[in-house]
Amino acid sequence: MAQDGKRRAGATPGASAAARARPPSMADVAALAGVSGQTVSRVANNRSNVDEATRERVLSAMKMLGYRPNTAARALATGRFRMIGVVTFDLRAHGNARVLESVVSAVQDTDYSVSVVAVRSHSEQAVREAFDRLSTQAVDGIIVNEPQMLDTAALRLRSDLPIVVVDRDDRHRYPAVGSDDAEGVRAAVTHLLDLGHHTVAHLAGPQDSYPARRRAEAWHRTLKDAGRLTPPVDYGDWSAESGYLIGRQIAERPDVTAVFAANDQMALGLLRALHEAGRPVPDDVSVVGFDNLAESAYFLPPLTTVNQDFEEIGRQSVALLLDQMESAPAEGTAPRGAAAVSVAPRLVVRGSTAPPRA
Template sequence: MTDARTRPPSQADVAALAGVSTQTVSRVANDSTNVDGETRERVLSAMRVLGYRRNSAARALATGRFHMLGVITFDLAAHGNARTVEAVSRAAQAAGYAVTVAGAEEPTEGAVRQAFTRLSGQAVDGIVIVEAQILDRPGLQLPPGVPVVIADGDPEQRFASVDINQAAGARAATTHLLALGHRTVWHVAGPQDSYSARRRAAAWRRTLEDAGAPVPPLLFGDWTAASGYEAGRALAARPEVTAVFAANDHMALGVLRALHEAGRPVPAEVGVVGFDDVAESAYFQPPLTTVHQDFEEVGRQCVALLLEQIATGRSVAGTASLVPPRLVRRASSGPPG
């Protein structure tokens, strides 16, 4: 027989302490709306005092919801992906949901379907897909029944999506360098299969064209500092290069090293701007001017769109939200020497 002093508190214990019925405690535990505010607070207070924990399985049976969100991502090591997953997790936790992550080794339809099925089997209420360049492929279908929100791109707007305004960020970086007096701006772009990289490169090009500035040839990297270093060595060898916009801060770090080794001081001879505003960018030498991305807001909006679909049962496909970035000016950008 279980000792009453050691058994976990029950709904009957909570009801007795709060002075309500066990049915009322059950309604509060299942987030029912037909409980007035004062009574709900009294029950929640009794739960806290007794250390009562809600039975998640029973709650799911009663409400049809599991209070679990899934995330599919292709590269959790990438800064933007990791920050987005972290932001979604924080926002979900604040809303009373847990998060489970399924990695897809490559952005193929089969890998996405496999990850989607895996998460569906874990009884998630909704799924966020991060950096979904797979959606560039027409005709991709995901199994019905689970709400989906895309973080970082859905060009055909088949699903609800939330993203940083990549074009505005690239435009701000390029315009900043042009306004300092540089004749043009060279660009170290991200991988050609990245939706974010393509949008940043397209906005860089349009900004130069709108300003009547020459458009230099693109250099490509793979988001790593090593690839930025290789591009930076090529740029450092060209005396006409006075301004560089790198598509992320890690590649900008590689560019900075290559310019330093070539004896081309930053910003006295070459101005450099990155994109992301990683925590370390303020401590680069020199501190990096960059574009800050508000991943916390991306996470909040992704979760809000999922919860709206979960609560109403209605799709919000086609809803596209763009979170504004901001330019952070530091010492790596200056007028041409």
């Protein structure tokens, strides 16, 4: 076989298995298969110009030795890491966890891996730090799961890596993928109007959140387009607790017959507040949420809500990122056109909505 005995003593097949500590290298495979390292490399990278028979020999040698290409060496040689970085916020938030899940899942269908960095606060400082970690670490592209970015200045980062932002916002110049919130909100509010409600109150997310703002704006616009009055908005912080606290105030407004909450958690708090105030849902007040938690179908009453297709969002962001990575191989900063992908949400009608009392 090959004569690279000078490289290391134990590499010859004759050596006992006792010295097996270091993982097998390409040279080991080559020796066992009786081919050159070059050919092993060709097989490992699925090149076409290898004879089927030798390919088989090499593959079985790989299997026998349990050979795994050394990622570090490959990355060093190619300059690419086969790794996608994900910057995410609080995973306790349902949507964030779902997005991460679907991104991981989508990436798994490629030969990339995922490295996750969590941002603990919404400060520009924290976000910048996360990016720093990722660019120090070896990633070829970054997906930013940014459902509540305080200020977009934080997104103006020095980084020549391809980036995709999840949860569409037009304030920045990066390609983005997100739910078409406006469409979902429109469906929700229209559903309530169609049921006969004169207007719809809004329990919004925090004012410094872009998604919250978008939903509030869409709510406002839908009412306006329908020629309805727009009640004053209440702002929560996405939590069930805030929904409950604000809900107690809403419950005291006898004119309110329908409420659109910016997420299901706040809707849950609202349901409890209305219940305690003796205002039955949906007989007295209708409630619509946003997100479609797994639990929402079992709230009392089951919650009408807007379902977001997180799977699709994950798939699309990964696709968009890979796209960029392939088209701009270290081209520097060239966010070509900043594509924006909208994923359609879907209204799920359940028991928390009904026509207003006669």
